[in-house]
Amino acid sequence: MPAISCQGLTKHYGSLVALDNLALTIEDKVIFGFLGPNGAGKTTALKIFTGLSRPTSGSAWVAGEAVVSHSRSLQSQIGYLPEEPAFYNWMTAKEYLTFVGQLFGLSSRDIKKRCGELLELVDLSRDASRRVSGYSRGMRQRLGIAQALMNKPAVLFLDEPCSALDPLGRAEVLDTLVRLKEQATTIFMSSHILADVERVCDTVGIIDRGRLVVESGVEELRQRFAHPLFEIEFEEAATPFVGLLESLPWVEKVNAAAEGNLFKLRVSVRDVATAKVEIPRMIAGSGFTLRQYQMVLPTLEEVFIELVGNRKD
Amino acid sequence: MSSFFVLFRKEFKGQLKTYRFLIVVALFFVFGLGTPLLLKYLHALVPAENVAIGIPEFTAVDAVQSYISSLGQLGLVAAILVAMGSVASERESGTAAMTLSKPVGCGSFIVAKLAALAVTFGVAIAVGAAGCYLYTVVLFGNPGGFDFFIATLLGALYLLFCLAVTVMYSGFVRTPIVAGGLSLVTLAVIAGTAGLPGMKHYSPGALLDWADNIASAGGPNSWWVLVVSVALIIITTVIGWQVFKRKEL
Numbered sequence: 001m002p003a004i005s006c007q008g009l010t011k012h013y014g015s016l017v018a019l020d021n022l023a024l025t026i027e028d029k030v031i032f033g034f035l036g037p038n039g040a041g042k043t044t045a046l047k048i049f050t051g052l053s054r055p056t057s058g059s060a061w062v063a064g065e066a067v068v069s070h071s072r073s074l075q076s077q078i079g080y081l082p083e084e085p086a087f088y089n090w091m092t093a094k095e096y097l098t099f100v101g102q103l104f105g106l107s108s109r110d111i112k113k114r115c116g117e118l119l120e121l122v123d124l125s126r127d128a129s130r131r132v133s134g135y136s137r138g139m140r141q142r143l144g145i146a147q148a149l150m151n152k153p154a155v156l157f158l159d160e161p162c163s164a165l166d167p168l169g170r171a172e173v174l175d176t177l178v179r180l181k182e183q184a185t186t187i188f189m190s191s192h193i194l195a196d197v198e199r200v201c202d203t204v205g206i207i208d209r210g211r212l213v214v215e216s217g218v219e220e221l222r223q224r225f226a227h228p229l230f231e232i233e234f235e236e237a238a239t240p241f242v243g244l245l246e247s248l249p250w251v252e253k254v255n256a257a258a259e260g261n262l263f264k265l266r267v268s269v270r271d272v273a274t275a276k277v278e279i280p281r282m283i284a285g286s287g288f289t290l291r292q293y294q295m296v297l298p299t300l301e302e303v304f305i306e307l308v309g310n311r312k313d
Numbered sequence: 314m315s316s317f318f319v320l321f322r323k324e325f326k327g328q329l330k331t332y333r334f335l336i337v338v339a340l341f342f343v344f345g346l347g348t349p350l351l352l353k354y355l356h357a358l359v360p361a362e363n364v365a366i367g368i369p370e371f372t373a374v375d376a377v378q379s380y381i382s383s384l385g386q387l388g389l390v391a392a393i394l395v396a397m398g399s400v401a402s403e404r405e406s407g408t409a410a411m412t413l414s415k416p417v418g419c420g421s422f423i424v425a426k427l428a429a430l431a432v433t434f435g436v437a438i439a440v441g442a443a444g445c446y447l448y449t450v451v452l453f454g455n456p457g458g459f460d461f462f463i464a465t466l467l468g469a470l471y472l473l474f475c476l477a478v479t480v481m482y483s484g485f486v487r488t489p490i491v492a493g494g495l496s497l498v499t500l501a502v503i504a505g506t507a508g509l510p511g512m513k514h515y516s517p518g519a520l521l522d523w524a525d526n527i528a529s530a531g532g533p534n535s536w537w538v539l540v541v542s543v544a545l546i547i548i549t550t551v552i553g554w555q556v557f558k559r560k561e562l
Binding site for chain 1: 316319320323327330331406407408410411412413414415416417418419558559561562
């Protein structure tokens with residue numbers, strides 16, 4: 001049974017279509033990255049999955065439960081971190097986690113134990129007795145992650161979990177997510193930081209203007225949607241070589257740039273098999289001094305731009 | 314512990330930590346003490362040669378009636394100011410979404426807020442009433458302990474109604490000031506209806522008239538006002554809960 005699924009999920013805000021017939025199936029115990037430009041509908045989808053918003057039409061299931069607005073049985077199985085976590089500023093981190101534990105109906109003993117573990121996990125033990133009003137944005141984000149884990153959720157929804165964190169904090173959070181996945185938690189995270197998604201996510205979904213553009217494994221996505229690139233570096237200006245490449249039918253585009261004493265080419269091709277054979281042969285016959293030659297896989301960012309950037313009009 | 318009690322405890326603790334409890338109690342205490350004091354020394358404050366008409370000699374009944382009147386005016390403003398952001402500001406800041414993503418019912422969320430506000434105002438009214446009664450006894454003589462107690466209870470019920478209306482509007486909109494404005498207009502209209510011939514036996518605004526009558530040991534009991542007021546407190550709370558449940562967080 002999938003951990004999260006939805007069919008025909010649509011959400012209108014007046015004339016604005018925030019989600020348009022969204023269909024997703026996310027398997028158990030995976031980290032799913034939900035990508036899209038600002039206003040694409042990521043937060044709307046997250047709010048529907050967590051029971052905080054009602055879809056205009058369509059249905060969704062999370063952890064085996066049909067998603068119904070404010071469903072207690074659903075909400076007892078999930079954890080949720082909004083994009084900008086908000087707290088009662090008069091509370092300390094410890095008080096807030098205790099409050100959340102009580103809302104989940106945990107015993108005092110379990111709350112105390114869980115608070116200690118979570119504060120340690122998000123590195124807030126030393127600041128646990130300070131009021132949240134004095135916390136930095138990064139500290140608030142880490143407390144937000146801690147509260148989302150209070151009930152050991154089966155499915156964890158995170159809206160931009162690393163956006164306010166420094167590189168070290170980001171790395172720690174991503175490591176935590178991987179550990180949680182190993183402990184049988186399914187994680188649904190939206191993010192703008194594609195490097196983070198690439199690092200930890202098993203599958204991704206790209207959404208644009210409320211519509212799902214693609215849902216796929218990260219590797220599969222890179223293979224399917226981006227043209228392979230060949231990077232070539234010469235030690236002198238190889239302008240005639242660029243002209244030669246551009247005249248070939250299997251070459252799509254050549255970008256050339258001089259960097260110091262180096263002349264760098266990025267060649268995108270239509271026929272990878274031919275390029276693999278022909279480019280080295282052409283280099284050998286060109287007479288230019290080769291510094292480096294490699295075939296590179298596109299990054300997730302390049303795939304994202306390929307899929308979403310091209311749709312901007 | 315049920316989510317209602319967890320939320321109620323959080324609400325009440327919040328009122329203590331943000332000094333709202335202290336401020337409301339202090340306000341009611343000051344005007345509770347101040348009302349009989351002001352009446353007693355009004356002659357001294359306003360010399361007779363400065364006013365066109367004579368200031369009468371005030372009695373214990375006047376002191377209690379003046380206190381009831383203040384409860385309906387100053388108390389109403391305090392109730393609106395304290396309650397108007399109770400739900401709206403939580404929606405605006407995002408704390409409502411954080412709390413309601415947990416297994417918590419919207420009904421518990423709204424009722425816990427109203428209950429915590431009711432306790433704060435209940436304590437404040439009790440403290441204010443004790444101060445008023447004490448100074449009235451000292452300065453004017455005993456106004457009648459039981460009648461004063463019943464009149465205060467009716468005033469407290471009126472303020473509970475004001476709180477319920479304001480919490481309801483606070484659940485309707487995201488902006489506290491809009492909730493406050495809507496509450497003020499609604500409560501002003503309801504207070505106005507108490508003066509209408511057909512409505513004076515039913516409008517919650519007539520609770521204060523009844524309290525006034527009890528204080529002056531005259532006038533009939535208005536049991537329908539009591540019934541209608543309690544029913545309206547329940548109805549506004551249910552409407553607030555149901556509307557809030559349908560709101561986007």
